Amino acid sequence: xxxxxxxQSVLEAIAFNEDGLAPAIAQQxxxxxxxxxxxxxxxAVTDTLRTGRVCYWSRSRGxxxxxxxxxxxxxxxxxxxxDCDGDTILLQVDQTGVACHTGRRNCFFNAARDAxxxxxxxxxxxxxxxxxxxxxxx
Amino acid sequence: xxxxxxxQSVLEAIAFNEDGLAPAIAQQxxxxxxxxxxxxxxxAVTDTLRTGRVCYWSRSRGxxxxxxxxxxxxxxxxxxxxDCDGDTILLQVDQTGVACHTGRRNCFFNAARDAxxxxxxxxxxxxxxxxxxxxxxx
Numbered sequence: 001x002x003x004x005x006x007x008q009s010v011l012e013a014i015a016f017n018e019d020g021l022a023p024a025i026a027q028q029x030x031x032x033x034x035x036x037x038x039x040x041x042x043x044a045v046t047d048t049l050r051t052g053r054v055c056y057w058s059r060s061r062g063x064x065x066x067x068x069x070x071x072x073x074x075x076x077x078x079x080x081x082x083d084c085d086g087d088t089i090l091l092q093v094d095q096t097g098v099a100c101h102t103g104r105r106n107c108f109f110n111a112a113r114d115a116x117x118x119x120x121x122x123x124x125x126x127x128x129x130x131x132x133x134x135x136x137x138x
Numbered sequence: 139x140x141x142x143x144x145x146q147s148v149l150e151a152i153a154f155n156e157d158g159l160a161p162a163i164a165q166q167x168x169x170x171x172x173x174x175x176x177x178x179x180x181x182a183v184t185d186t187l188r189t190g191r192v193c194y195w196s197r198s199r200g201x202x203x204x205x206x207x208x209x210x211x212x213x214x215x216x217x218x219x220x221d222c223d224g225d226t227i228l229l230q231v232d233q234t235g236v237a238c239h240t241g242r243r244n245c246f247f248n249a250a251r252d253a254x255x256x257x258x259x260x261x262x263x264x265x266x267x268x269x270x271x272x273x274x275x276x
Contacts, residue, residue, distance in 0.1 A: 005253040013248060013255045023161055023226075025172060032170020034163060037226040049250060081258075083245035084238050088161075088175040090246040100222050107221035108228040110151060112187060115143040117151045120219075 007049045011042055015086040021057060022082075024089035026099065029078035035099035036107040038065070040089060045080075052077050054091055071130040073097040103127045145187045149180055153224040159195060160220075162227035164237065167216035173237035174245040176203070178227060183218075190215045192231055209268040211235040241265045 016022050020042065026035040038056040040048070044064055047055040054075035058065035068074030075093035082089050100107040102123060109121035154160050158180065164173040176194040178186070182202055185193040192213035196203035206212030213231035220227050238245040240261060247259035 007250070007253050009254055010250045023175065025163055025175065027170075027172055032165075032172075034165055034170075034172065034228055037161065037163065037221065049253065080250040081246040082248045083175065084240050084242075084247070085245075086248070088245075090172055102222050104222075107223075107226075108219040109222070110220045110224070112145070112148045112218040115145050115187065116147055 005050070007046050010049065010080070011045060013086050014045065014082055014089065016041065017087070021059070022087060022089055024056065024091055026054065026075060026091045026093050026095070028095055029092040030094075033106055034108060035075075035093070035095055035105075038067075045089070048077055048091070049080060054093055068096065071097075071101075073099065073130065075099070098125050098130075101127060101130070103130060143188070145184050148187065148218070149183060151224050152183065152220055152227065154179065155225070159197070160225060160227050162194065162229055164192065164213060164229045164231050164233070166233055167230040168232075171244055172246060173213075173231070173233055173243070176205075183227070186215055186229070187218060192229055206234065209235075209239075211237065211268065213237070236263050236268075239265060239268070241268060 014022055021039040023037055024040045025037050028035055039059055041057040044055045044057045054067045054077055056065045056067060074096045078094055079092035098105050103125040104121045104123055109119055111118055111120045152160055159177045161175055162178045163175050166173055177197055179195040182193045182195045192205045192215055194203045194205060212234045216232055217230035236243050241263040242259045242261055247257055249256055249258045
C-alpha cells in the first residue's frame, strides 16, 4: 500500500486538537473487538495511510510510534474512518498477537463489577517476551 | 439499577485528564459496532453507573449530557470498562435507534477511499425528527 499520495483532503477533514492530536480507536476489523485507544498527529495519519500499518503519536515519548516496531504486535490497516465532528478516528485493523503492552489481547480489561474494579482478561503473552529488557513501547 | 453506591474505587481507577475528563467509547454490546466517542467526568461516570443509562459530559454545553434526553436515542449500559492506563473508558451499551446527531446509526461514517474522504453510511432518521426546532443535543 506504499504510495506517494499526500492525503491532504483526509488531513483537512480531521479536527486535530490544540496539541495537534486526535484520539484514534483501534478495532479488530472482523470480530469488532475494541483493542485500544491512542493518539495520532498529522504525520502519524499520513504514515498509517501511506504504509497500511498503524502508526500513532506517543505522547510520553514525544515521537511517532509505529505499533509493533518493538513488540512485533503490529496492526495492519483495514479501514480508516473518522466521526461526524472529525475529532475522533476509528481504525479498523488486523492485530497481530496482542494489542496491550500488558500482554492482553486488548487494553480494556478492567470492568466495574458490583461497583468494584475487576480484571476480566488474562495475560496471553508475557510482556518480557514482547519487549525484552532493552525494549519499551507505549 | 438505581442504587446508593459511591463507585469510589472505580472513580479512583480512572485517570481523568487535567480538565477532569476521560474519553469514553460507546460500543453496541452485541454487534460490536463502535457507535461514538464522547467525554465523561466523575459525575457522568457516577450517574451512568448509578442509573444504568449513559451520561456524558458535554464540553460544548458545559453540563451533564444524559444521552437521549432530547432525542430519545438513549444508551442502556451493559458493561463499564476502562483500559490499562485508566485513561480511556469503554462503554458497552444497547443503543436505542441511532447514536449520531446526524441521524446515522454511528458517528464514524467518514472513510478514506483512494486517499479521499467518502461518506459510507446513510442517514436513518431525519435529525429534525430527533430534536425538533427547539431541541438540541451534543
